[in-house]
Amino acid sequence: MDFRDTEQQAELRQSIRAFCATHCDSESEAAREQSEQYPADLHRALAAAGLLGLGLPRDYGGGGLDLLAQCIAFEELSRHSGAAANILFINGVCGALVAAGGSPAQREALLGPLCAGELRFAFALTESEAGSDLAGLSLTAQPRGEDYVLSGSKLYTTGAADAHFLLTAARSDAKAGPRQGISLFLVPADSAGLEITALPKLAGNEIASCRVAYRDVQVSSDARLGEANGAWSWLMLGGALERLSVAASCLGLSRAILDAVLAHAAEREQFGQPIGRFQAVQHRIADMSVRIEAMQWLVYAAAQAADLGAAAQRQICSAKLFAAENAQQIAQDGMRLLGGRAYFSDNPMQRRLREALLALYAGGTMEIQRNLIARSLGL
Ligand SMILES: Cc1cc2nc3c(=O)[nH]c(=O)nc-3n(C[C@H](O)[C@H](O)[C@H](O)COP(=O)(O)OP(=O)(O)OC[C@H]3O[C@@H](n4cnc5c(N)ncnc54)[C@H](O)[C@@H]3O)c2cc1C
Known part of the structure; x- marks a missing residue:
């Protein structure tokens, strides 16, 4: 396997680096996080740069890129901006499901505006009693004439407070x-009947994760995505995209940490020499580099396998599991190697540590990845 960038991939990387140099310097990132306001400017800028619909069909204004290229985009954005990666993540997954499962009218109405940054989405799956066990969800959608009435509540729906549409999973047949x-x-x-409440969280409060109460919310049957009672396969597709995106984001975040550590190891002097001369420091950095190399291979190989149409669930879960667990270690190593300054709010390292933790949950926990890998091995 050869994972050197093609010309097109190298151009994509460069264009995202240029985008981040303009929109995602570390001061802007810190200010965005402190503001706790939705970064509408960043959302618009991502759209203007053609980054929002990277994986969506060209017919609807998307980039039509394969999964490997999308992973490169997540990797590069996550080096600089958790917020930008999160915007791409949520809207990318919702857009992919509309593209795959939506009617021609839904695709026509929603995908162009999504790519243009005019419509924002949130993905509402998790409930208080249905987290890892998604099939246990209990929010109901009861047919009423031509419409459905949704009742129940969702938890942690990220971006809901600032979205135009909540892509919501609901139980539409209690007997099935x-x-x-x-x-x-x-x-x-x-x-009417929708109540959205932001829940303060450890990182990324500028894109609020919310409790959403559905009190007899009436939607037309045109609002249903795909067949009635047939959403499970779309949820599995969404889950795979989430895992791959999270894994690629861990890769970018880890690279950013390594960059910061290398610069610090060369600059910071103690006992009359740069700390990078101490073998204990070198070894820790060498281990970070090995983890990142392995992460890259797992992420790119999983994306390529899926692009080639292979059944890639095990590879995607393996990439997500390895990337998320190793990003925790890399973030902790970054905290150690920068010394006490890493702990202070003006240093981006503490934000990276907090951002890394999200990978333990988004797209499913580590135990769920292991369960899926074990199941794919016939256990
Ligand atoms: C910041 C943030 C943003 C989020 N954004 C969204 C969003 O936009 N939309 C959305 O729908 N959800 C969102 N989520 C929810 C996320 O997908 C869930 O947190 C995740 O799926 C885990 O569910 P849970 O939190 O209920 O944990 P639980 O399922 O309660 O798990 C608790 C523990 O039990 C373990 N466990 C559970 N079942 C098993 C098992 N069978 N075998 C072994 N161990 C098991 C888990 O691994 C975990 O360690 C978000 C979460 C966070 C933290």
Whole structure:
């Protein structure tokens, strides 16, 4: 396997680096996080740079790029901006599901505006009693004439407070099996009966994760994405995209940490010499580099396998598991190697440590990745 960038991939990398140099310097990132306001300017800038719909069909204004190129985009954005990567993550997954499962009318109405940054989305799956066990979700969608009425609540729906549509998984057939009775709905965020409450969190409060109460929210059957009661396969597709995106983001975040550590090891002097001359420091940095190399191979290989149409679930789960766990170690090593300054709010390292933790949950926990890998091995 040869994972040197093609000309097109190298151009993509360069264009994202140029984008980040303009929009995502570390002062802007810190200011965005402190503001706790949705970064609408960043969202618009991502759209203007053609980055929002990278994986969406060209017919609808997207970039039509394969998964490997999308991973490169997540990697490069995550080197600089958790917020930018998160915007791409949420809207990219929702857009991919609309592209794959939506009617021609839904694709026409939603994908162009998504790519142009005019419509924002949030993905509402998790509930208080249905986290890892997604098939246990209980928010109901009851048919009423031509419409559906949604009742229940969702948790941690990221971006909901600033979205135009909440792509919502609901139980539309209580009698069917847990995976058979679920439908997806594009719920307009201004629907009567919807109550959205931001929940303060450890990092990324500028894109709030929310509790969403659905109190008899009426949506037309045109708002249903795909067949009634047939959403499970779309949820699995969304899960795979989430895992790959999170793994690629861990790769970018880890590279940013290594860059910062290398610069610090060369500059910081103690006992009359740069700390990078101490073998203990060198070894820790060497281990970081090995983890990042392995992460890159797992992420790129999983993306390429999926691009080639292979059944790539095990590879995607392996990439997500390895990347998320090693990003924790790399972030902790970054904290150690920068010394006490890493602990202070003006240093980006503490933000990277907090951002790395999200990878333990987004796209499913580590135990769930291991369960899926074990199942794919026939266990
Ligand atoms: C910052 C943030 C943003 C999020 N954004 C969104 C969003 O936009 N939309 C959305 O729908 N969700 C979102 N989530 C939810 C996320 O997907 C869930 O947190 C995740 O799926 C885990 O579910 P849970 O938190 O309920 O944990 P639980 O399922 O309660 O798990 C608790 C522990 O039990 C373990 N466990 C559970 N089942 C098993 C098992 N079978 N075998 C072994 N161990 C097991 C887990 O691995 C974990 O360690 C977000 C979460 C966070 C933290």
